[in-house]
Amino acid sequence: MQSSEEKVVAVIMVGGPTKGTRFRPLSFNTLKPLFPLAGQPMVHHPISACKRIPNLAQIFLVGFYEERELALYVSSVSNELKVPIRYLKEDKPHGSAGGLYYFRDVIMEDAPSHIFLLNCDVCCTFPLPDMLVEHRRNGGMGTVLVIKVSAESANQFGELVADPTTNELLHYIEKPETFVSDLINCGVYVFTPDIFTAIQGVSTHREDRASLRRVSSFEALQSATRTHPTDFVRLDQDILSPLAGKKQLYTYETTDFWEQIKTPGMSLKCSSLYLAQFRYTSPHLLASGDGTKSATIVGDVYIHPSAKVHPTAKIGPNVSISANVRIGAGVRLSDCIILDDVEIKENAVVMHAIVGWKSFIGKWSRVQAEGDYNAKLGIAIIGESVTVEDEVVVINSIVLPNKTLNDSVQEEIIL
Known part of the structure; x- marks a missing residue:
């Protein structure tokens, strides 16, 4: 049963100046998240969608732009929508899951029961209240927004297999070379705070492997080029793939529009x-x-x-x-x-x-x-x-x- 006291927070990943290079020349002097779509900054659309979440306590924008570049917008949109919005600047890119974990103490300040995670450069109807209802019903650690696309375009995204009856996420692979499924990851999620334990597990596992490895300096150099830092954790490959099929993750399918905003054309x-x-x-x-x-x-x-x-x-x-x-x-x-x-x-x-x-x-x-x-x-x-x-x-x-x-x-x- 949902408690009226339960709080929900939302985290929107906005990237930084090393991202969005395909968006040039429109991003030369304007941050990509602030580029207007339908008269509103790109990031305004997911922020407005978050406003519809029941018991929303706060919205966090996470990225590695300088704070002064977003300060004016964050202040104005927070006043406009009457919801607390904070920008959290990463010291460096940590990956989508790593960035969430890096600010875990701030995100958990209000002891939320659920955490939404959205990507700024996703365009959709953001059915967040419905996702939350379905997520509570399934009882897992996380629910992923998914959509069906053509088989020809599916390999540009993370493909997944879900149980048609329970919607459990059974298999996940990022941009596979061969066709797996026409169901893809939309980059919109809702998690319980258990997500932080899962992310910590990835980092700990990497640290353990690094400390156990007994290799020459040449082999260590070769290995370093193939592995990520322990605090760089990707949500898709490092969290979704290993947890698929373990009754931890579920899917919520949208039949509305969905696009990624990677280029000016899009x-x-x-x-x-x-x-x-x-x-x-x-x-x-x-x-x-x-x-x-x-x-x-x-x-x-x-x-x-x-x-x-x-x-x-x-x-x-x-x-x-x-x-x-x-x-x-x-x-x-x-x-x-x-x-x-x-x-x-x-x-x-x-x-x-x-x-x-x-x-x-x-x-x-x-x-x-x-x-x-x-x-x-x-x-x-x-x-x-x-x-x-x-x-x-x-x-x-x-x-x-x-x-x-x-x-x-x-x-x-x-x-």
Whole structure:
């Protein structure tokens, strides 16, 4: 029976500056967790989902960014959502399980009965209250959010086998070379505090092996290149795999959307997924307009209140417009993210693209791509403070910050 006194905490892994290199050039001057999707910072979506957890006592963000880089956001979102949020800076990368263990004393301050663990770069509906109910029913140490994907794409993720009746996790393997299952790990978990004992067991086992090993200095050097430090513990290979099939771990399957946000292309796709979700969770965030007193809005569109959009513009579907953006007459926007302080002049077109902060798109210009979210040049990316002059066409290209384009480009990376 659930006690009304039981407390729950959530831990969101946000990574650090050595992570997210595939997200460049969008992460040059903005932390990846703060990059806006559907008008909200990437990390805001899992934080908002945590707010729905019953008896939530606190949310922790764990990573190795400098504290000052996240301080303003953490303070503002904590005030906005009326929930205590703390950023915990690792001294170095410890792995997803190791990072959790490193801050175990802080995480357990409120003596929570359960601990949610989420990855910041996961995009889904985060069915956390339902996961918790199922987790309590199963009675194990942990429950893993899972989803079915195509057999062709499964090997890009952690594949697992679960008992179809009890949902017990029977087998887990990270990115296997041969097909194991179309059921994959979503990177969202709920654990009892027993998880800390399991993580400690991995570290202790490594220490014991190191102390027992009697090898020459050459062999020790060879061995060191193959093993992780004792305090670097991966949740997938080091915890899930060995505990599978021992009635400790269970699965909760989602049939909603799920994506990993590793590249700019995927951020554009995930922005559209969150916009569609707003229809059910936050309809007040979606814009509307019929082209008379305000712009024509097609499908799901977010427009920041400070943005100025001409009534003759046509916006959508799947468009997110950030603060202080200025959209001129006759502009057409579709499937794009327009970041802060951008100006788009009359009759310009932007489709399947991300336009960076303080950039300028001239009259009758065109910035577009094919919309293949997985391809390197599948979306057009305009970096920060880029000027695209009048009547210039940018197709399937990436333009790095502080450039001026006087001529049209196609399938190029402008350094």
